[in-house]
Amino acid sequence: MSNLKSIFVLFCLVAGLVSPALAQSDTESLRSLVDALAKGKYAETEQQIGALVATGDPAVAPALQALGAGDLYFRKSDGQVFIAEKDGKRFTLTDPLTLEVEGDAGKREIKKIKVNNKLRRVIRSALGSLTLMAADPNVRVAAAEAIFKAQDPAGIDALETALAAETDDNVRLVMEQARAAAVLNSDLEEAQKLAAVETLSEMGNREALSLLIGVRSNSEGAVRDAANHAVEKIEKSIAAWNTAQNVWYGVSLGSVLLLAAIGLAITFGVMGVINMAHGEMVMIGAYTTFVVQEIIRTSAPGLFDYSLFIALPLAFLTAGLIGIAIERGVIRWLYGRPLETLLATWGISLILQQAVRSVFGPTNREVGNPDWMSGAFELGQMTITFNRMWIVVFALLVFAGLMLVLKKTPFGLYTRAVTQNRRMAASMGIRTPWIDALTFGLGSGIAGIAGVALSQIDNVSPNLGQGYIIDSFMVVVFGGVGNLWGTLVGAMTLGVVNKFLEPYAGAVLGKIFVLVFIILFIQKRPRGLFALKGRAVEA
């Protein structure tokens, strides 16, 4: 739908440019060109695109845009080309030139005009020169960026005209950069090229670097020296940013570890139960998200952006209730027998996996990213993806929330009392079996909401939990059993160490090194980073 919207935006600005009388007479000749897109293979389509662009008429932009997006179809009966939008079982047909709705068609009555990567590139650069004068600054920026990528010297004239009319400074900058890129690929004189190298050198990002390396190997004399100088400068600044980028990756990996481990820090760390089914609680949270999104898709598509907020409490409840059921049904009979707990919970994890496999099928399920979780933004030379950023924020919020519950609520007080001295707590009138069940439920529920977050970056499959269980235990043991702060510091340390090792040692060796490091560390400090002190430890 957003495609169609942007096409309409395009149209509106296009309509302003072409005088109505002219448009009338041109439409027919344009239509024959547009209809020709439906014929022939990729090579012919490429020529047809060329012919359309050669008209220089912005009225062809919507058709090209739809072609690139795969929305351009032709009607099998008469070969006429339409922009088709799926509307339920049928397609709504829009005329690509007048942008008026021309009725609808079934799936078998129309056929999509095929495009491949090469055509998409051609279309992108063609659209660049056609939409440089658009009213919407975002469209102008996109157009300039397309010319930048295509490095098409033919775009220089259009860019200069556009630059002369441009008032927005940001757009100007992008256009100048695009012009520089195009100039470097042209036969213009040296002085122009040197200025272009300077512009790119100031741009200073990877795209500029990529272009300049190409220039360095393809040119001579002063331009080559200037390019070389600029490449060295950019490489130096990117190397510095890389360190920052690694730290960010580490924090992001650490926050995923923290989410996965924090529930375990309660059940294992605080209660001392080795819960091998912890990963499956994460999986159940992820599947809850899937079910929520599925219901939203079918009955209330407008709520999709809020699906994660709806899923959070439900995942907490589902996983928490299953956790309580496991505690009441199995684990409470096994307190003080770690080996048997381990085996029993491992069995439960297999049962849960197979149950999910039977109900939802063995294949991956699609959990979509809401708009605010998709894409990335640039911070200097770092790319930060929104989903990772929100997961870091979310992990810290969960941590803070959990701390608050344990330190400031009566339930937290009881929990701490029971774990520190069960018999004394019982004598004070605390119903310890209920506290056990609720604490276990809390740990499992936290794992469930971790599943909501992890569904955004990982597979939603029955095996989801298995990938996290080893890492979670590693974090809890490393951080120090029974201490939530230890889990936080442990997760972040392991994340950052892992990410700094990875570029040098590779992902496989990096993981091994981290494991060896933890084993050695545990030899030195058997109780982990933050050891509990005092009499409680011995109990």
Added chain:
Amino acid sequence: MKNTLTKLALAGLMASTMIGSAVAQEDTIKVGVLHSLSGTMAISETTLKDVMLMLIEEQNKNGGLLGKQLEAVVVDPASDWPLFAEKARELIEVNEVDAVFGAWTSVSRKSVLPVFEELNSLLFYPVQYEGEESQRNVFYTGAAPNQQAIPAVDYLMNEEGVERWVLAGTDYVYPRTTNKILEAYLKSKGVAEEDIMINYTPFGHSDWQTIVSDIKTFGSAGKKTAVVSTINGDANVPFYKELANAGIKAEDIPVVAFSVGEEELAGLDTGPLVGHLAAWNYFQSADTDANAEFIDAWHAFIGDEERVTNDPMEAHFIGFNMWVEAVEKAGTTDPDAVIDSIVGVSVPNLTGGYSAMMPNHHITKPVLIGEIQDDGQFETVWETSGLVIGDAWSDYLEGSKDLISDWRAPMSCGNFNTVTGKCGGSGS
């Protein structure tokens, strides 16, 4: 959902009662299905079990084989490689099956090889693999590297003008061997050492930030760059999600994958991935009557219109029909007779041609390059003009380029060295 459940229950029932009824019903031909129904690989292999049950059911509707009904014997090796060997032995010795269709990962195939050799039975292996193997009792109906990897690289080189290559894979035998072959091939085409980056990740890798950013950096060296991915199984979804979020577009750095099919894409929003590529011998989008029929039969069998079909399913379709035809030709299910009669058998594939079993126990296939579409399907953008013969021994590796395989008498050898003129070359 209820349908799947009943079907699962039925399949389980069938599997368990079959062992009991085996003695009573001597007049059936038994077919073993050796696919993991639990554990890591269940995600891919369960579908293949279902497709085998469907093929056997259809064959029975059409009058069975040699006047007898076929019976499926399903076992679950649970993604546990040594268990594959045990279950294979159980199928052959206890259930007395006449042929086995199964295995997915190379390591599971390697684990069952000695069993099939020792007990002289037949295995049809439906998945693309790294080659460097030809065994008398095994029929490789998936693609060898020259039927998938090499044409894909050719496509990128010629059509997209790629000059810089990232070979990214999961750390096990298939990606490592394939990448070794590709590296040798690229160098033979004049690609410099520094224009190739090789990267391995563990199974189920989920944090792709560093690698995706490495790819971005590697791609910003002024030359057109592409990623050749042999990343397997579960790790693909987070990889593609990271690619999409990092804004790597197919027009700039295309990714061509050898292990990503319709089934893997089912767990993904493919909108941001449009244009990334995969090389296979079959796509669900193949526009032929045979394929439309197969898809309809599959949807009717599984009771779910949303389920997709993929390349290994077609491989089972071809392999099963080849076995049926070879048994009819030999007039018996005796493995030795079938091994002799199956070479040269040619059956229709689903992309509008015929696939034939070659003397090296590999089959002929068309190679298709497809681009991911926003509906989770692939659109074929290029295909080989004819069929490609599966090559067991790569021509680009030292120690393997002199080997050929021919299981017909009198040679009957899986690794004949054309230089020394002896069977037993230097491979296994």
